[in-house]
Amino acid sequence: MIKILICFSVIFSSGIGLNLYATHHQPVNESNALDLAANSKSAILIERDTGEVLFNKNAQEVLPPASMTKIMTLLLVMEELENGKLQLSEKVRISEKAASMGGSQIFLEPGEEMTVNDLLKGVAVASGNDASVALAERIAGSEEAFVEMMNQRAKQLHLKNTLFQNPTGLPAENHYSTAEDMALLAKELLKYDEITKYTSIYEDYLRKGQENEFWLVNTNKLVKFYEGVDGLKTGFTNEAKYCLTATAEKDGMRVIAVVMGADSTKNRNSDVSAMLDYAYSKYTTKSLFDKNQQVTSFNWLKADQQKVNVITNDSISILHKKAEDLTGIETDVKIDQDISLPIKKGTAIGKLEVKKDGKVISETDLVIEEDMDKAGTFQLMGRILRSFLNK
The missing domain is CATH 2.60.410.10 (D-Ala-D-Ala carboxypeptidase, C-terminal domain)
Structure with a gap:
């Protein structure tokens, strides 16, 4: 020893x-008085480096996260890449189960092989449920084992109000999170600078030049229409309504905005845009290390x-x-x-x-x-x- x-x-x-409370992630005093996120059930705005909360609306309310679940899926993929257990160039064989996933998908075929790099694009850009399950099976051997990894990682990150039942966000009993937990999860994912190379793509192609070429279009329109936004993940189900965990960087300051339960795509994007406007009009950061x-x-x-x-x-x-x-x-x-x-x-x-x-x-x-x-x-x-x- x-x-x-x-x-x-x-x-x-x-x-x-005097407005620094990063250690405890507490909101600044004026937070609750702000007229932001009026169209969403819950919302939170944090600065990424310090974790300080700039705005909070019912941020600990337990709600279905829909496809924002894939932030955890992406985090586990990035961690496997970092520790060398996964390579971007590796080809993953698609199972019957992965190919059968409904909802948003990139239309993988059973037996098809696709690189980890392209599957990552499929998750980050098109929110592909099939791509998410394919990566989950490659990493953990089965979707069920991967879900265990997700929940274990959630505990390590002290996400106290989060429980996952799948890697996609498709409706499931006891599959829930909060705006606060989603922001903390996004904060962890953004330690991997390269993730925004995927989440900032507005459009791209898979299998380019082949008969089954697939056009990817980002479900997060703010990456094109709001300067500085380069991620992170949208979500929608009938139960969850419209959700978005967004991140933007301007003048060296990166913020994370989460809204859950918005009543339309337009209002979801409007709520997030207003939160980002507030952050960049009022605050700035000084880098130490x-x-x-x-x-x-x-x-x-x-x-x-x-x-x-x-x-x-x-x-x-x-x-x-x-x-x-x-x-x-x-x-x-x-x-x-x-x-x-x-x-x-x-x-x-x-x-x-x-x-x-x-x-x-x-x-x-x-x-x-x-x-x-x-x-x-x-x-x-x-x-x-x-x-x-x-x-």
Whole structure:
């Protein structure tokens, strides 16, 4: 067991005002007074880096999420790609079950083979239920096993009011979520920058040049008609009505807007557009650290590679109103006291806390930059000897 404790502070010459509640994801005081999302049963607006809630309307009301369910499906696909268990170029054989899915689809045929890359397009752009099940079966072996993965991941992300019964969002008993949980899920998915390369596509083709060529048109029209929108996922069933989890980025600030239970496509898009307008007219962000930026490093006597770099797990920003003067901000790096070797690249070993007037307003995981194993006996002896001789 290695005993480590590192804690240091950095004082920034400029900071923010008083409206930061990222740690607890609480809404700003004026949130409930805003006349937004009038056409939707529930809604939420958050800034992605800090997680601060800018607007909240019944955001914890349990409702059917329809095809916004596919945000979790996409997250699990991206995680499999990241850990090397799935490749974009891999061809997936389509089962009878996947091909038989109703609702929105890309009209896969039983026995057809399609690359993971094209199936991802089918999910992200056309909301294909058949493509979602095909990817689920490839990753977990069956749709049922994949649903277990979805619910386990939901627990890990502390989505307290979410339960999935399928990877598509097709109507099912006890299949539910909330606007708040959808925003947190989208926040996690957006750690993968490349996902917006798919969700921002407005139109494309599958099987281009073949007899069964299929034209993909994005179900999220805002990617074409609202500047900065590059995702994320629409939803509709008779029970859920019109839903949308949208994300946009302007001037370095990314926000997530979720509406559920809107009464029409037009009103759904109008509600989201108004929420985005509000965010970009009132707020801006100041970047502190980029994703994967080195924050510190230290020496581990008992590790095979003695010098270890510690990096951010996500981008870190502070959010403030455009009219506010910036004041001092403090950051603390805290590394866990007990770390056991070996540990894998990407394992969280501490936190970077952003503080305002001594109060923690946000915290982000710090991770190890590369795999670390135990040093061999001769390595340890050599280091101890060199340390002794250098005294």
